[in-house]
Amino acid sequence: MQQLTTIYRDILESMAEGIIFADADDRLTFINQTAEEIRGIKAENFIGRTIFSVHSPNSAKRIKELLQKLRDGSIKQARRVIEVKGRYFENSYYPVSSPDGGYLGTLLISRDVTERQQLQHENQSLKQRMACGSFGGFVSISSSMLPVFQTIGAVAGLESTVLITGESGTGKELVAAAIHRNSARNERAMVTVNCAALPEHLVESELFGYQRGAFTGAVGNHRGKFEQADKSTIFLDEVGDLPANAQAKLLRVLQERTVSRLGSEKDIRVDVRIIAATNRNLQQMVADGLFREDLYYRLNVISLPVPPLRERREDILPMAEFFLKRFSERMERPQLGICEATRSVLLSYDYPGNVRELEHGIERAVALCPGSCISPADLPEQFVAARSSGGPDWQHPLSVRAGDQYRPDDAAPATLANAREESERRLILDALVRTGGRKAEAAKLLNISRKTLWEKLKLINQT
Ligand SMILES: Nc1ncnc2c1ncn2[C@@H]1O[C@H](COP(=O)(O)OP(=O)(O)OP(=O)(O)O)[C@@H](O)[C@H]1O
CATH class of the missing domain: 3.30.450.20 (PAS domain)
Structure with missing residues (x-):
């Protein structure tokens, strides 16, 4: 014992x-x-x-x-x-x-439990910052954006090159600006270059500068973007669009941290942090021989993918509200609301143009809206057209496409029966959204039998 x-x-x-x-x-x-x-x-x-x-x-x-x-x-x-x-x-x-x-x-x-506690605090504060939209102008409540915010926080203080990837309009430039703003280089403005917008014959002179007489019309010396970004950050947007000779020169800057202006042999040392972005598949471009492999690896030190809007639908309505406020103020209109039917339209669209498309859609709606509440008719045609043509899609957590086609009287039902029907329909859609399209759970939430829900859905689909 x-x-x-x-x-x-x-x-x-x-x-x-x-x-x-x-x-x-x-x-x-x-x-x-x-x-x-x-x-x-x-x-x-x-x-x-x-x-x-x-x-x-x-x-x-x-x-x-x-x-x-x-x-x-x-x-x-x-x-x-x-x-x-x-x-x-x-x-x-x-x-x-x-x-x-x-x-x-x-x-x-x-x-x-120090590590666990720190992670919890970090998560909480990130969520709060995201929820109130104060993370450098970002609006997001989606957990799929958490890794993006975490990476911004983790890499901002470093000097490492970052490659931001994602479809057009997902917010890559906003991400680059947030990294720069949170970095030690933030006293100087970030220098942005849209590589896709530069005519091929100007790429090198724009990026690296030129010496007087380097070519016809070079009447004075010109500092290129890299020199302008000395002690700051250069953001190379659409880097996948750089022509081959500029790719070779960029590689040299990344390797040697010096630039030489066109028409000059002199190397100029630059202290620049590089952030690049692309909506192209650079790996595929490397495989196709369209992008230098060595440059790809130099750029892709830290990769930061930004998810498309359709993969974070929870962000659609908070963003719509944010843009609504912004454009109401800019256009000096009293704060507008979003009609219920419009919310459904916004939630069920796929946004191939991502946040930019939503932003422009809301801007248009604010400009055109005759009343105090944005109706589907104020939205760009493609938003509504996609909805009308779309089949039932109860499987998607936030898609309320099925049967909830836009009708002009959605916002203002004319009769009591209409109103009852409309509000019932909204409750059913809401329950399906909340339960990710799971009908059994939705029926439970609504306190009706599954059979009744089926019947009501059938009716909705016929309207
Ligand atoms: N999370 C967000 N919150 C608020 N506004 C956003 C958000 N993401 C993007 N935007 C806005 O959407 C628009 C497009 O964003 P941005 O230009 O950063 O996208 P991008 O991915 O760089 O696009 P491209 O590949 O076409 O250059 C901008 O007006 C930006 O302010």
Whole structure:
């Protein structure tokens, strides 16, 4: 028996968790090494004293009440997180009983949960920043954007080259601006170059500059974008559109951090952080021999993919509201609302042009809307057309396409029957949206049978 007790002691001693045991009189009978380290105490000085002596006077009263509840069985266990010298510990209290149910004491286990706690804080603050749209002008509540925000936070302070990928209009330039704004280079403005918009014969002179007389018309010296971005960030948008000779020159800048102007042999040192973006598949372009492989690897040090809007539909309505406010203000209109039917149209469109398309759509609607609430008729034609032609799609979490085709009277039902029907339809759609299209769950939510839901859906699909 004695041997067994010694083994248990050794086990408890060697545990990475802090273990403290207080007997039925609240006296400490065991404190392991980890608990000593966590609390900065020596066990020998505390054994025999009450458990309250290892707590601050402020928490002693609370612990006393807690132990009483564990003793009388009104709670089965208790858990709380405490901070000790910048680290977080989760303290769990468990009552220990004898086989006949008598109270033997309380076991206190302390686990180091600092990493978990930090991640939770980080996640919470990111979510808050995202939810209130204050992450550098970003609006997003979608969890698929979390990795984007996390990467922005993680790479902003570095000097590494970043390659932002994603379809056109997803917000790549906004991402680049957020990285720059959060970097040590933010005192100088980021220099943006749209590589696709530069005529081929001007790419090199624009990027690297020219010396007087370098070509006909070069009447003075010209600093290129790289020189202009010295001590700052250069954003190479649509980098996949760079012609081959400019790709070779860009590679040289990345390797040597120097540029030479057209018509000059002199190397000029530049201290530039490079962020590039593309909506092209650069890897495929490399495979097709259209983009230099060595340049691709130099650019793709940290890759940051931005998801298309259709893959983060939760963002559609918050963004629509954001743009609505922005354009109402700009056009000096009283704040407009979004009609219910318009919300459904907005949610069911696929946005091949991503956020930019939504933004322009709302801008147009604000300009054209005759009333106080944007109706589907104010939206670009393709938004509504896609909806009318689309078949039922209950499977998509936020698609409310099926049967909810736009009718001009959606916003203002003319009769009581219409109103009842409309509001029933909205409730059903809402339930399907909430349950990700799962009919059984939707029926439960609506407190109707699955059969009734089926029948109502059939009717909706016929309208
Ligand atoms: N999360 C967002 N919140 C608010 N506005 C956004 C968001 N994402 C994009 N936008 C807006 O959408 C428009 C398009 O964004 P941006 O120009 O950054 O896209 P892009 O991916 O760089 O497009 P392209 O590939 O065509 O250059 C901009 O007006 C931008 O302000």
